Amino acid sequence: MGLGTPRSQTNGWRDFVGIRGRSVLNASAWGLVAKLCAAANLLLSVPFVLRALGQEQFGAWATLVSLVTFAGFLDFGFGNGTMNLVAAAQGRSERSAVTEILREGWRVLLGIAVAIAIITAVLLPLLPWNRLLGLPATEAAESRLAIAAVLFSVAVAVPLNLATRAQLGLGRGARAFRWQAAGQALATVAVIVLANFHASLPVLTAAAVGTPLLGAAGNSLMLWREYASEDVAWTQRARRKEIAGRIRREGVLFFTLQVAAALAFSADLPLVSALRGAAEAGTYAIVQRLFSVVPLCLSLVWAPLWPIYRQALAAGDHAWVMRTLRGSLVAAIFFALTFALIFALGFPLIATFWIRHPLPIDRTLLAGFVLWCVVEAGATALSTLLNAASVMRFQVITSVIFATACFTGKAFVLSHVGIDGVPWITVITWCAVNATAFALFGRRVFTAIAVARY
DSSP: OOOOOOOHHHHHHHEEEEHHHHHHHHHHHHHHHHHHHHHHHHHHHHHHHHHHHHHHHHHHHHHHHHGGGGGTTTTTTTHHHHHHHHHHHHHHHHHHHHHHHHHHHHHHHHHHHHHHHHHHHTTTTTHHHHHHHTOOOGGGGHHHHHHHHHHHHHHHHHHHHHHHHHHHHOOOOHHHHHHHHHHHHHHHHHHHHHHHHTTTTTHHHHHHTTTHHHHHHHHHHHHHIITTSSSOOOOOOOHHHHHHHHHHHHHHHHHHHHHHHHIIIIIIOOOOOOOOOOHHHHHHHHHHHHHHHHEEEEEEEEHHHHHHHEEEHHOOOOOHHHHHHHHHHHHHHHHHHHHHHHHHHHHHHHHHHSSSSOOOOHHHHHHHHHHHHHHHHHHHHHHHHHHHHHHHHHHHHHHHHHHHHHHHHHHHHHHTTTTGHHHHHHHHHHHIIHHHHHHHHHHHHHHHHHOOOO
16 A cells, blocks of 8 residues: 555544554553653752752753753664564564563663763763863862762663663553653652752752652563563574664664754753853753643654554555654644743743742743744654654764754854854754755655555
């Protein structure tokens, strides 16, 4: 069946609310709970930490907490590669293959975690962490302890995060999101309680980045007991090497995409801290955290939809894939525009209620975040399908060019203008690179998806 094969809306709805639809909706419902807990962790903890640490140290705390996103790409993309292999094995009902893939994935990621921990131990006493965080020399010891909490948490998270990817690949994202919700809820309580006791920067940082790992550990233990602990005979060595090779090959490409995304997006706060100081980083962090609720909500759909796309492509149901893509594009853009405008227009009231005092923000900064929320929504809807279809070369080329241009542009704007231009640079560079690439090569990309075998 071709990509453009028409089908009635009634049949399309039946398809969507069938097995695939139930899987997506169930995972999305629990994902909503997990994201609400994550949003609560992001939003509710801010006023407590701000009062406990003050504006300057709060900016450093926000920067440090943002660094946990590095755990998402320091697995070198092997988590995503493993998820695709697990989804394919689950679709073929090959339980023993799932077991082998999980064992090999965990073995590789444990090695990476050990390497990160060793590098962290070496670098901790060598670098001036307080200067990188925009803090005075009198707070050098606290800065070092806080960064240690982040980096060691990242190392632990690398193998633990595999369980979430595996559960998604198995079509059981709801289980993973339940554990995520528990971890985020515990983190929120821990941070608020400690902030009320005026805990130090290292303690509040450790609570924010370390407590969620308890949920990941519970998910990993459950998955290990169900699969990897089974007494299933290993295949021959050549088969194990083949599995590891496939994880690494696809993982390296995903890793490149993750590094590009981190350079383009996750580097915002460290860049603001380094070039404008911790105080402006704190202001930018408040605005960024508010608007981050939009992609957090949309990710409820993207996470379970990715492996479902893969299963549909493997079944040759390209018509369902394209209908779902079109529907998700329209819905995501409408959702992002609506809620981003609400956040922008109501920001003075929201800020007063949220942090208990007015926060003067230039409208240019708010407008930039609104526009980027809309662009990001459409971009992520497209990339979800491209990731599922393993369209990697096209994405790697465009993402590397975009990330380089975006980071360079933000550094220039921060040096010469200020924080107001940061989201605008993201929008301009994305449109200049990615939108142009889709206009030139989009038809060829979708044709390749239609004829590929999965």
